[in-house]
Amino acid sequence: MNKTVRPAAGKQPRGMGFRGNDWLALSAALVTVALWSSNFPVIRYANQVYAPGHIALLRCAFAAAPLAVYAAIVRLRLPDVSDWPAFVFFGLCAMSLSSVGLAFGLETVSAGAGSLVIGTIPVFAALLAGAFLRERIGWIGWLGVAVSFAGVGVIAVGEGPGLRLNWGVALLMMSAFFQAVFYVFQKPYLRRYSPMEITCYIVWSGAAGLLIFAPGLPAAIAAAPLTHTLALAYQGCFPLAIAFATWSYALRHAKAAKVTSAVYFMPLLSYTLAYVWLAEQPSPLSLLGGATAIGGMVLLNVWGR
Numbered sequence: 170m171n172k173t174v175r176p177a178a179g180k181q182p183r184g185m186g187f188r189g190n191d192w193l194a195l196s197a198a199l200v201t202v203a204l205w206s207s208n209f210p211v212i213r214y215a216n217q218v219y220a221p222g223h224i225a226l227l228r229c230a231f232a233a234a235p236l237a238v239y240a241a242i243v244r245l246r247l248p249d250v251s252d253w254p255a256f257v258f259f260g261l262c263a264m265s266l267s268s269v270g271l272a273f274g275l276e277t278v279s280a281g282a283g284s285l286v287i288g289t290i291p292v293f294a295a296l297l298a299g300a301f302l303r304e305r306i307g308w309i310g311w312l313g314v315a316v317s318f319a320g321v322g323v324i325a326v327g328e329g330p331g332l333r334l335n336w337g338v339a340l341l342m343m344s345a346f347f348q349a350v351f352y353v354f355q356k357p358y359l360r361r362y363s364p365m366e367i368t369c370y371i372v373w374s375g376a377a378g379l380l381i382f383a384p385g386l387p388a389a390i391a392a393a394p395l396t397h398t399l400a401l402a403y404q405g406c407f408p409l410a411i412a413f414a415t416w417s418y419a420l421r422h423a424k425a426a427k428v429t430s431a432v433y434f435m436p437l438l439s440y441t442l443a444y445v446w447l448a449e450q451p452s453p454l455s456l457l458g459g460a461t462a463i464g465g466m467v468l469l470n471v472w473g474r
Contacts, residue, residue: 231405264375270344310473320462327454364417
């Protein structure tokens with residue numbers, strides 16, 4: 170009697186493309202990027218009435234509150250004492266410093282251009298991985314790094330008054346760098362903690378680090394239109410709490426190169442949302458710089474490593 174030969178558990182026959190976990194991971198990455206794309210027009214919208222420091226704090230506070238409810242329901246375990254410094258560090262990078270760079274940078278940079286600058290996260294991640302994790306970058310990769318940063322420079326000029334540099338771009342690059350720090354160095358912790366656990370730890374740490382902006386916040390909330398406050402509440406619950414969990418899931422179940430490729434869709438979605446919602450129209454120089462930056466990232470991630 171013939172027996173059907175089945176692949177061993179956890180393995181798939183060759184030639185079948187992505188594995189099931191890969192498809193789930195890539196789907197999670199696309200959900201993340203779709204939610205992150207709304208970050209930029211929402212912050213631009215909130216900047217109309219809120220100070221940047223209050224925006225940074227509110228977006229993390231609105232993420233921390235529902236995560237606290239979730240933690241109480243599932244009885245979330247606390248991290249090992251030896252891991253507390255790492256999670257505090259990740260929270261300061263991925264939430265506190267990143268949120269400050271976003272909120273202050275988007276005061277003067279349009280939503281679409283801001284998404285292009287934040288899209289350099291894979292470039293910073295590659296540089297950090299090369300410096301600390303010994304992931305080699307070939308000459309094509311270094312060319313891609315140079316092209317990407319040249320594109321960001323063109324964006325900075327295109328978003329400035331006249332042909333002067335817009336220094337908000339530098340703040341957005343700072344945000345991208347600190348997010349890349351988190352993405353690169355969280356990998357070992359994903360072997361011992363679930364994506365939701367890590368998300369809770371970093372959001373709470375990040376929110377605590379932003380309490381320096383608390384003075385004047387109650388009065389600002391009372392004076393702001395409800396729609397602007399609700400926009401920040403959406404941002405805390407979805408682009409932060411949910412999106413960081415789906416991103417961590419994607420990194421846990423697929424190769425980083427596959428996951429980070431989803432970031433290329435972010436500028437298109439952000440430009441579309443900003444045009445429809447805020448009537449923002451990108452300058453030709455910003456579009457040229459964005460195309461250059463994305464081209465450099467493709468060089469780096471497809472052929473450079």
